[in-house]
Amino acid sequence: MNNLNDPPRWNIQPDPRGRGAGPGDGNQWNYALLVPMLGLAAFRWIWTRESQREIQQAKVQYDKDVSTVKSEMEARYRETLTERRKAVALLELELEKERQRVKGYKQAMVSQSQQLMEERKQLKQEREALNEEKQRFLKSGAAGTVLHQALEKEQNWYQRATATLKELEGQLVERQSAYCSHVQPREQRLEMEKNMLLKVVKEPIGAELDLESDLKDIFKRDKYCADLFNMDKRKNGSLMWVYLKYWRLHITLEKHKRAEEAILGEKIKSEK
DSSP states (O other): OOOSSSOOTTSSOOOTTOOOOOTTOSGGGHHHHHHHHHHHHHHHHHHHHHHHHHHHHHHHHHHHHHHHHHHHHHHHHHHHHHHHHHHHHHHHHHHHHHHHHHHHHHHHHHHHHHHHHHHHHHHHHHHHHHHHHHHHHHHTTHHHHHHHHHHHHHHHHHHHHHHHHHHHHHHHHHHHHHHHOSSSOHHHHHHHHHHHHHHHHHSHHHHHHTHHHHHHHHHHHOOOOOOTTOOOGGGSOSHHHHHHHHHHHHHHHHHHHHHHHHHHHHHHHHHO
Protein backbone atom coordinates (compact mmCIF):
# COMPACT_ATOMS: atom_id res chain seq x y z
CA MET A 1 0.00 0.00 0.00
CA ASN A 2 1.08 3.59 -0.51
CA ASN A 3 2.48 5.48 2.44
CA LEU A 4 1.11 8.97 2.27
CA ASN A 5 3.76 10.20 4.71
CA ASP A 6 6.54 8.74 2.55
CA PRO A 7 5.19 8.55 -0.95
CA PRO A 8 7.22 6.88 -3.65
CA ARG A 9 8.69 8.62 -6.58
CA TRP A 10 5.58 8.40 -8.69
CA ASN A 11 3.52 10.28 -6.09
CA ILE A 12 3.43 14.05 -5.96
CA GLN A 13 6.69 15.39 -4.55
CA PRO A 14 9.18 18.21 -5.33
CA ASP A 15 12.05 17.53 -7.60
CA PRO A 16 15.06 16.75 -5.34
CA ARG A 17 17.43 18.11 -7.91
CA GLY A 18 15.61 21.40 -8.02
CA ARG A 19 14.99 21.30 -11.67
CA GLY A 20 11.74 21.73 -13.41
CA ALA A 21 9.79 18.99 -15.04
CA GLY A 22 11.23 17.84 -18.20
CA PRO A 23 9.68 16.05 -21.10
CA GLY A 24 10.62 12.64 -19.67
CA ASP A 25 9.41 13.24 -16.06
CA GLY A 26 6.23 11.25 -14.88
CA ASN A 27 5.28 13.47 -11.93
CA GLN A 28 2.97 15.50 -14.09
CA TRP A 29 0.63 12.53 -14.31
CA ASN A 30 0.25 12.07 -10.55
CA TYR A 31 -2.66 14.54 -10.34
CA ALA A 32 -4.39 12.87 -13.24
CA LEU A 33 -4.25 9.48 -11.44
CA LEU A 34 -5.18 10.83 -8.02
CA VAL A 35 -8.42 12.55 -9.03
CA PRO A 36 -10.13 9.44 -10.53
CA MET A 37 -9.02 7.36 -7.55
CA LEU A 38 -10.44 9.85 -5.08
CA GLY A 39 -13.65 10.08 -7.12
CA LEU A 40 -13.93 6.31 -7.23
CA ALA A 41 -13.37 6.03 -3.47
CA ALA A 42 -15.94 8.76 -2.79
CA PHE A 43 -18.45 7.08 -5.09
CA ARG A 44 -17.84 3.72 -3.43
CA TRP A 45 -18.28 5.23 0.01
CA ILE A 46 -21.50 7.01 -1.00
CA TRP A 47 -22.83 3.92 -2.78
CA THR A 48 -22.07 1.71 0.22
CA ARG A 49 -23.78 4.15 2.60
CA GLU A 50 -26.82 4.49 0.36
CA SER A 51 -27.03 0.70 -0.03
CA GLN A 52 -26.89 0.22 3.72
CA ARG A 53 -29.60 2.83 4.19
CA GLU A 54 -31.83 1.18 1.57
CA ILE A 55 -31.21 -2.25 3.14
CA GLN A 56 -32.14 -0.86 6.55
CA GLN A 57 -35.28 0.76 5.12
CA ALA A 58 -36.22 -2.49 3.37
CA LYS A 59 -35.68 -4.41 6.59
CA VAL A 60 -37.82 -1.97 8.56
CA GLN A 61 -40.53 -2.12 5.90
CA TYR A 62 -40.39 -5.93 5.87
CA ASP A 63 -40.73 -6.09 9.66
CA LYS A 64 -43.63 -3.65 9.45
CA ASP A 65 -45.38 -5.70 6.74
CA VAL A 66 -44.85 -8.93 8.65
CA SER A 67 -46.24 -7.32 11.81
CA THR A 68 -49.28 -6.01 9.89
CA VAL A 69 -49.99 -9.39 8.27
CA LYS A 70 -49.57 -11.13 11.61
CA SER A 71 -51.97 -8.72 13.29
CA GLU A 72 -54.55 -9.18 10.52
CA MET A 73 -54.27 -12.97 10.70
CA GLU A 74 -54.65 -12.92 14.48
CA ALA A 75 -57.69 -10.64 14.18
CA ARG A 76 -59.25 -12.93 11.55
CA TYR A 77 -58.49 -15.97 13.70
CA ARG A 78 -60.15 -14.39 16.73
CA GLU A 79 -63.14 -13.33 14.63
CA THR A 80 -63.49 -16.81 13.10
CA LEU A 81 -63.13 -18.43 16.51
CA THR A 82 -65.81 -16.14 17.94
CA GLU A 83 -68.19 -16.94 15.06
CA ARG A 84 -67.57 -20.68 15.48
CA ARG A 85 -68.28 -20.46 19.19
CA LYS A 86 -71.50 -18.59 18.52
CA ALA A 87 -72.52 -21.17 15.93
CA VAL A 88 -71.77 -24.02 18.33
CA ALA A 89 -73.75 -22.29 21.08
CA LEU A 90 -76.74 -21.83 18.75
CA LEU A 91 -76.56 -25.46 17.64
CA GLU A 92 -76.42 -26.64 21.24
CA LEU A 93 -79.46 -24.47 22.03
CA GLU A 94 -81.39 -25.85 19.04
CA LEU A 95 -80.38 -29.38 20.01
CA GLU A 96 -81.64 -28.86 23.54
CA LYS A 97 -84.93 -27.48 22.19
CA GLU A 98 -85.35 -30.51 19.93
CA ARG A 99 -84.46 -32.80 22.83
CA GLN A 100 -87.12 -31.18 25.00
CA ARG A 101 -89.62 -31.39 22.14
CA VAL A 102 -88.92 -35.09 21.63
CA LYS A 103 -89.22 -35.61 25.37
CA GLY A 104 -92.59 -33.86 25.29
CA TYR A 105 -93.73 -36.04 22.39
CA LYS A 106 -92.67 -39.17 24.24
CA GLN A 107 -94.52 -38.09 27.36
CA ALA A 108 -97.61 -37.28 25.30
CA MET A 109 -97.37 -40.65 23.55
CA VAL A 110 -97.05 -42.47 26.87
CA SER A 111 -100.00 -40.54 28.31
CA GLN A 112 -102.08 -41.18 25.20
CA SER A 113 -101.17 -44.87 25.20
CA GLN A 114 -102.07 -45.20 28.86
CA GLN A 115 -105.39 -43.49 28.24
CA LEU A 116 -106.14 -45.78 25.32
CA MET A 117 -105.15 -48.82 27.35
CA GLU A 118 -107.52 -47.74 30.11
CA GLU A 119 -110.32 -47.27 27.59
CA ARG A 120 -109.48 -50.62 26.06
CA LYS A 121 -109.60 -52.25 29.48
CA GLN A 122 -112.95 -50.62 30.17
CA LEU A 123 -114.32 -51.76 26.81
CA LYS A 124 -113.09 -55.26 27.52
CA GLN A 125 -114.89 -55.27 30.85
CA GLU A 126 -118.07 -53.99 29.22
CA ARG A 127 -117.73 -56.63 26.52
CA GLU A 128 -117.38 -59.35 29.12
CA ALA A 129 -120.41 -58.01 30.93
CA LEU A 130 -122.39 -58.05 27.70
CA ASN A 131 -121.28 -61.61 26.99
CA GLU A 132 -122.46 -62.67 30.42
CA GLU A 133 -125.76 -60.93 29.77
CA LYS A 134 -125.93 -62.64 26.41
CA GLN A 135 -125.46 -66.05 27.99
CA ARG A 136 -128.23 -65.34 30.44
CA PHE A 137 -130.53 -64.38 27.60
CA LEU A 138 -129.61 -67.48 25.63
CA LYS A 139 -130.44 -69.65 28.61
CA SER A 140 -133.82 -68.00 29.03
CA GLY A 141 -135.32 -69.55 25.87
CA ALA A 142 -137.46 -66.98 24.11
CA ALA A 143 -135.19 -64.17 25.28
CA GLY A 144 -132.27 -66.03 23.72
CA THR A 145 -134.08 -66.16 20.40
CA VAL A 146 -134.74 -62.43 20.57
CA LEU A 147 -131.06 -61.76 21.32
CA HIS A 148 -129.94 -63.96 18.46
CA GLN A 149 -132.24 -62.13 16.06
CA ALA A 150 -131.03 -58.77 17.33
CA LEU A 151 -127.40 -59.79 16.86
CA GLU A 152 -128.12 -61.05 13.35
CA LYS A 153 -129.79 -57.73 12.58
CA GLU A 154 -126.73 -55.77 13.75
CA GLN A 155 -124.32 -58.09 11.93
CA ASN A 156 -124.69 -56.15 8.69
CA TRP A 157 -123.71 -52.93 10.45
CA TYR A 158 -120.78 -54.70 12.09
CA GLN A 159 -119.53 -56.08 8.77
CA ARG A 160 -119.68 -52.63 7.14
CA ALA A 161 -117.82 -51.12 10.09
CA THR A 162 -115.20 -53.87 9.97
CA ALA A 163 -114.70 -53.36 6.22
CA THR A 164 -114.33 -49.61 6.75
CA LEU A 165 -111.69 -50.17 9.43
CA LYS A 166 -109.88 -52.68 7.22
CA GLU A 167 -109.71 -50.17 4.39
CA LEU A 168 -108.64 -47.45 6.83
CA GLU A 169 -105.88 -49.72 8.15
CA GLY A 170 -104.44 -50.13 4.64
CA GLN A 171 -104.53 -46.36 4.09
CA LEU A 172 -102.81 -45.72 7.43
CA VAL A 173 -100.06 -48.21 6.54
CA GLU A 174 -99.46 -46.42 3.23
CA ARG A 175 -99.57 -43.01 4.90
CA GLN A 176 -97.03 -44.05 7.56
CA SER A 177 -94.81 -45.55 4.86
CA ALA A 178 -94.91 -42.23 3.01
CA TYR A 179 -94.05 -40.41 6.25
CA CYS A 180 -91.02 -42.66 6.84
CA SER A 181 -89.87 -42.51 3.20
CA HIS A 182 -86.85 -40.36 2.34
CA VAL A 183 -87.81 -40.05 -1.33
CA GLN A 184 -91.60 -39.74 -1.33
CA PRO A 185 -92.72 -36.08 -1.53
CA ARG A 186 -94.29 -34.55 1.57
CA GLU A 187 -97.13 -33.13 -0.55
CA GLN A 188 -98.16 -36.65 -1.54
CA ARG A 189 -98.45 -37.70 2.12
CA LEU A 190 -100.48 -34.58 2.97
CA GLU A 191 -102.83 -35.37 0.07
CA MET A 192 -103.29 -38.90 1.42
CA GLU A 193 -104.14 -37.53 4.88
CA LYS A 194 -106.63 -35.08 3.38
CA ASN A 195 -108.40 -37.82 1.42
CA MET A 196 -108.60 -40.06 4.51
CA LEU A 197 -110.18 -37.29 6.56
CA LEU A 198 -112.72 -36.54 3.83
CA LYS A 199 -113.65 -40.21 3.58
CA VAL A 200 -114.24 -40.79 7.32
CA VAL A 201 -116.35 -37.63 7.50
CA LYS A 202 -118.66 -39.07 4.84
CA GLU A 203 -118.84 -42.54 6.45
CA PRO A 204 -121.55 -42.97 9.14
CA ILE A 205 -119.17 -45.03 11.26
CA GLY A 206 -116.70 -42.14 11.18
CA ALA A 207 -119.01 -39.98 13.27
CA GLU A 208 -119.91 -42.85 15.61
CA LEU A 209 -116.26 -43.62 16.37
CA ASP A 210 -115.04 -40.01 16.07
CA LEU A 211 -112.49 -41.18 13.49
CA GLU A 212 -111.72 -37.67 12.25
CA SER A 213 -110.36 -36.52 15.61
CA ASP A 214 -108.41 -39.77 16.12
CA LEU A 215 -106.86 -39.57 12.65
CA LYS A 216 -105.70 -36.01 13.25
CA ASP A 217 -104.10 -37.18 16.49
CA ILE A 218 -102.31 -39.99 14.60
CA PHE A 219 -101.07 -37.61 11.90
CA LYS A 220 -99.74 -35.24 14.54
CA ARG A 221 -98.16 -37.67 17.02
CA ASP A 222 -97.31 -40.96 15.31
CA LYS A 223 -93.73 -40.43 14.13
CA TYR A 224 -92.42 -43.94 14.66
CA CYS A 225 -90.50 -45.53 11.77
CA ALA A 226 -88.73 -48.86 11.56
CA ASP A 227 -85.04 -49.05 10.63
CA LEU A 228 -83.73 -47.61 7.37
CA PHE A 229 -83.56 -50.98 5.56
CA ASN A 230 -87.04 -52.09 6.61
CA MET A 231 -89.10 -53.53 3.75
CA ASP A 232 -92.27 -54.33 5.73
CA LYS A 233 -94.57 -51.32 5.76
CA ARG A 234 -96.59 -52.74 8.66
CA LYS A 235 -93.61 -52.35 10.98
CA ASN A 236 -93.93 -48.58 10.76
CA GLY A 237 -96.18 -46.66 13.12
CA SER A 238 -97.05 -47.14 16.76
CA LEU A 239 -100.00 -45.02 17.84
CA MET A 240 -102.06 -45.95 14.78
CA TRP A 241 -102.03 -49.65 15.76
CA VAL A 242 -103.29 -48.77 19.24
CA TYR A 243 -106.14 -46.79 17.69
CA LEU A 244 -107.00 -49.61 15.28
CA LYS A 245 -107.33 -52.08 18.17
CA TYR A 246 -109.43 -49.54 20.04
CA TRP A 247 -111.75 -49.03 17.04
CA ARG A 248 -112.24 -52.79 16.57
CA LEU A 249 -113.14 -53.25 20.22
CA HIS A 250 -115.43 -50.27 20.01
CA ILE A 251 -117.45 -51.59 17.04
CA THR A 252 -117.73 -55.01 18.72
CA LEU A 253 -119.05 -53.36 21.85
CA GLU A 254 -121.33 -51.15 19.80
CA LYS A 255 -122.75 -54.23 18.06
CA HIS A 256 -123.80 -55.76 21.37
CA LYS A 257 -125.11 -52.45 22.67
CA ARG A 258 -127.27 -52.08 19.58
CA ALA A 259 -128.60 -55.59 20.06
CA GLU A 260 -129.31 -54.89 23.73
CA GLU A 261 -131.14 -51.68 22.86
CA ALA A 262 -133.18 -53.55 20.26
CA ILE A 263 -134.15 -56.19 22.85
CA LEU A 264 -135.05 -53.58 25.41
CA GLY A 265 -137.09 -51.75 22.80
CA GLU A 266 -139.02 -54.91 21.93
CA LYS A 267 -139.55 -55.62 25.60
CA ILE A 268 -140.96 -52.15 26.22
CA LYS A 269 -143.30 -52.54 23.22
CA SER A 270 -144.52 -55.94 24.45
CA GLU A 271 -145.20 -54.57 27.91
CA LYS A 272 -147.32 -51.79 26.43
